[in-house]
Amino acid sequence: MPDDTAAPHGDRADPMTYDGPVGGWGSARGMAAVARTAHPVAGALDTLRRLNKPGGVMCSSCAWGKPPNPHVVEFCENGAKATLWDLTSLRCGPDFFLEHRVADLAGWSEYDLEMAGRLTHPLRYDAASDRYLETGWEEAFAEIGEALRALDPKAVTFYASGKAGLEASFLYGLFARAYGHVNLPDSSNMCHETTSVGLKSVIGSPVGTCTLDDFDHCDMILHVGQNPGTNSPRMLHPLQEAAKRGCCIVAINPLREKGLMEFANPQSPWQMTVGAPTEIADRYLQVRAGGDIAALTGIAKHVLALERSMGGVLDHDFLNAHAHGLQDWMDWVDATDWSDLERVSGLSQAAMEGIGAIYARARAVIGVYGMGLTQHVHGSDAVAALVNLLLLRGNIGRKGAGCSPVRGHSNVQGQRTVGITEKPDLVPNDRLRDLYGIQPPMEEGWNTTAFVEALLEGRAQGFVGLGGNLARAVPDIDRVAAAWGAMPLTVHVATRLNRTHLMPGRASWILPCLVRAEEDLQGGVNQQVTVEDSFSHIHGSIGRRRPASPHLMSETAIVARLARATLAPNPKMPWSRWAADYAQVRAQIAAVYPEDFHDFEARMDQPGGFYRENPARNRVWKTDSGRAQFTRPADLDATGLGERDGVYRLMTLRSNDQFNTTVYGMSDRLRGIEGDRMLVMMSPADMEAEGLSPEQRITLEGAADDGVARRVAGLRVLPYDLPRGCLAGYFPELNPLSPLSRGDLASGTPASKGIPVRLA
Template identity: 80%
Template sequence: MADDAGIPDLEPVGYDGPVGGWGSMKGMAQVGRKAHAEPGALDTLRKQNKHGGTMCTSCAWGKPPNPHVAEFCENGAKATLWDLTGDRCGPDLFLDRSVSELATWSEYDLERLGRLTHPLRYDAATDRYLETSWEEAFAAIGAELRALDPKAVTFYASGKAALEASFLYGLFARALGHNNLPDSSNMCHETTSIGLKQVIGSPVGTCTLEDFDHCDMILHVGQNPGTNSPRMLHPLQEAAKRGCCIVAINPLREKGLLEFASPQSPWQMTVGSPTEISDRYLQVRPGGDIAVLSGIAKHVLHLEDAEGGVLDHDFVAQHTDGLDDWMAWLRDQSWDDLERESGITRAAMEAVGASYARAKAVIGVYGMGITQHVHGADAIGALVNLLLLRGNIGRQGAGCSPVRGHSNVQGQRTVGITEKPDLVPNDRLRDLFGMSPPMEEGWNTNAFVAALLEGRAQGFIGLGGNLARAVPDQDRVAEAWGRMPLTVHVATRLNRTHLMPGRSSWLLPCLVRAEQDLQQGVYQQVTIEDSFSHIHGSIGARQPAGPHLRSEVAIVAGLAMATLPEDAGLPWAGWAADYRRIRAAIEQVYPDDFADFERRIDQPGGFYRGNPARERQWQTESGKAQFTCPESLDATGLGERPGIYRLITLRSNDQFNTTVYGMSDRLRGIEGDRMLVMMSPADMAAEGLRPDQRITLDGAADDGIARSVAGLRVVPYDLPRGSLAGYFPELNPLSPLSRADKASDTPAAKGIPVRLA
């Protein structure tokens, strides 16, 4: 049967198996073979995320005090196997290949070259990176930093470096004279740091891992655990088994929210059936989260009016502000508008509202499906509005739980990686270290990119990451990046950003977290913070990939000593020799969060640094949790524009951020290609497109800048009409710097306006 355009009926692609199970084991094995992982990697995995072992460098999901036999997931295993590859990318590689040639390679092909082994400097005459010494690198970089205006220099942190290196990095920037400290949170969860703080007074989630044992309902909004945080599937599975109602709200029907077969269970790995995860799945339009959450809340208020006893009146009266204004706003919203903007029927929203009204303890989980929108902070506010109605913040089994990406991105902010001076205890820095930290607000990631495009950015140091590929307006950034006088990268592998050298450019190879960090004869331990505000110790056991590698702490301290005056008074050499001294300094600067730091880092499950909102202490302007009225029901801010699609950028199953482990997106049934766009079969038929046809997408932002990505293979996929999905970072050229969350400046990567060329 065919439609009027002669296009046959299309079936969306998909994956028949569950998340986990033998598919997960096969995926890990395939990446392990490609990585040529060393034998010791298996021992690292055995101890990963456990007391006395190495904390995973992938996502920031919590580490339980009583871990599973294997406390790692498919993607965590891939990250570890990738780190512990036997392949090496040494100076000899660059003798045969110019930087210009390597810049044409894909992320995946560059990653497969293996670990960087020597410090390298860029030689413009030969267009190659050449071997150098650490002494030459530090001296040259220090001299160039001293010659630049510090306020034109950016210190970027990728979110992986541990607390010790991150703390020193922030001190180095402030001692140099700037607050240009963007990090990966600026591109992902900065909306949480600002939006959540505005409504409950906390910039981080209020839940702990234990809360998932006590909830009877989970609202899971805009987050895909199967690809982004697979260890989360264990508590979701246990919750589903005990009858917890799990409601998934997401544009794509992701396998991780549908069913899971635990690799820890011999029964499920052999004759048993996978566990069904979600009771209801609301396939919302991109940016429809405000409308669907408001629709659910509207029905809860209706039940209160009709039956009474639904709201937690004592909690609302004692702990909240703004209820009357918000209820008046909500009653003015018509069901027609809520259905149109969300793409969800009134009946479906009412059904979830009825379940919520009966639940005793509800957790609201969310990810970048909420935060990466023009009105992302309003979407967080809509979720908090719903939770506040029944007192679901600040008690066991309930709360707000944003799921973080990078393993220590939350911890980096805790110890001072921020462009905002009011988030740093500068008085303590003055008293303890005799320094004069700058008080002007620095550049976040978007501000740095704007300065780069305008020619104002003069120097860049990257503590990990592949920033030029991760940001909006990727093509424009690539053209401007090499104009900077100085670019420095602390890295483990080669990536595309390294191949856009500034006039002076340096690659400084560092240890991975799983490797031994030996300083003056003592093996050093580092610490990280997970999504639940727990601090964990981590120690590496593997031999370093080469004798010339240095730890991130040693590199940051070496750069600082080569740049700052000798009489600056900061004991960089002592800190680099003994990380206990760094933790003692962190405790002095942040005594409330890190009291008795050294003793507590060995606590199984980590130690909790606390959260006032969890204790119902609201550090907001009103002193209470805040009901808020959104500016728009449409979080994208796009409205209805004929011919304009809403593009979502996302990861594949073989990917962590810009690190690509392979060409498989198994959980979506897509293999072998990343230059593609997923589209609903109905939209394909309406556009006269056939599966695997190659098309071009043009940007449709109202800023007068032409954007385009060609050669995209069309894949029929189960998506709401009017929406598209494709991979990050390949589709980043379509993401405009001009479109970001209004509160936090987080790029609006989940609602990019595009049209078919």
């Protein structure tokens, strides 16, 4: 059995590594370690047993699909950690806040704040004592409603973190529009908004075209800029099955991540005892950060060459019937020199040609991608580059093929589906007018970047957060922290204490809510909620654990009570009745979105979920041309940085003991890294060139040309297998180096995988 213990750091110059596979006993030990610190309540194991199964709880971690025939255990290491963290027995009640001033808590780490436990009572910030004090729900709703009425709605932001169910999310969007704004940013703005904008422009769909079933029928997977071992371990089951039946899996990623290399299935007695782990990727291309456009174009360039030399490679029937802009794009590819593709991608021509040759023979290909592809200045062009390659052989709109972005938050895609969007044209406003007698604002609202810009300029006057830790998740967090408290009103719907709560506005409340695994009793009936996975399937979810406190309310009830306290009475919007029976909310969703949610109540517990149809999957293209669009990128380098002496490309990442800003522990087991999170990974060759030793503490400075000084000190440098000129470190600790001014040009998604920095 492999040794799952990371070697001590010492003074070695060889890259950090992890000798074990993903899964296996290392995963079991990782879950056990979090269980020991989380101190879960009785019944947590029963919740895990039911996780991601019909009649159970849909995991609050990632949005990977839920199969119609689930495994005996249908959760992964990350899902177990998230569930055990939610079901902790630790409590953070009013006494805690009497003992700790906000100024003192602001010095605590993310981990220590979370370890205070579950919030138990509604809280109001008292500036005189610098403490959060217990308050009543009625008082909180009345004062928040009064404060919202006193503000200009268009200067108020309603943020959603991506976890709340469809019911709360629908009411939240309706509340915002009835109140008078569409400032509805969500976590998608930070990661996959590039998909929503970029993918929609080329195939007419803002979401992926694959379903979970397609992974059973593909014979090649291009896996670009995504790390399943840390971010979506349940994905490793279909990847393992694909690899075992001979599907060629090609990983394109700057870091050699264990989840793309080998997997030991914890549900296999053979692999948990004497059997060898399954090798996942057949080929692993360590592309430079931002080199994906060049790499994918190089692969496509060889496919075109094979077509010209031997014929029969391109799907001409598909291209003639469905494609637009092919010749213009091919002319650009022909004019692009191999030397430029090699320089920008960091890959050899032979490596790209090798993948092109495999692709030319493959029958059905899936393009999987994550934030390594999307979080760049030219991220939308990077998504389009993947689509260009898929279109050449008709790999969109047939079984076993398609485009498959991997979403991180459990319901972030679903929230956009039911109206959490700043874009009025994505919502059926005519139906909202007819059904509810309101006049939804028709000008575009603020996404996350626009909200932060308004905050820094002093234009943001109010913030309501439906979950999340936004002030720590955004770029330029030092500047954001300095500006956040100037807002007249901040309201947080939350389960645990986090750093954003410790930046109170002039009036500030924390409203504690249930977690998805807890009973949500309304009128004596345990209510179900629904979520949407990455494959556009809708699932019912019902909690069965006793709530952490009798003073908690559900997210759906909190949103409804806030709306009722803020808006003028409207018989067409019976907020109290909706909060008492979530089936009535689902009826409203079906009325507003009948194409997607007809027979909602009858279908929501269908094993595997029910599918929202995707026109692009049926080769119906909702694009400007009415066809799938070939696209020439603005720049081969997705970072837009070019070559600058002394400037490195910094990528921010999650560790293995982390979900977004929630940190479960100090272990990044799958990278062989333990201890504090203030670190930066660097290639041994770059370390030698800079005269650095392992574990030496260094300072990074921002190198963006926007006149803003950025600096993070005290980072221990660790040797890691990375391309030259690339660095990696943890999110959110290195977010102070990420400039708000650098984001995807089409969507505004922060360019967190190509941050320009220098060694101070």
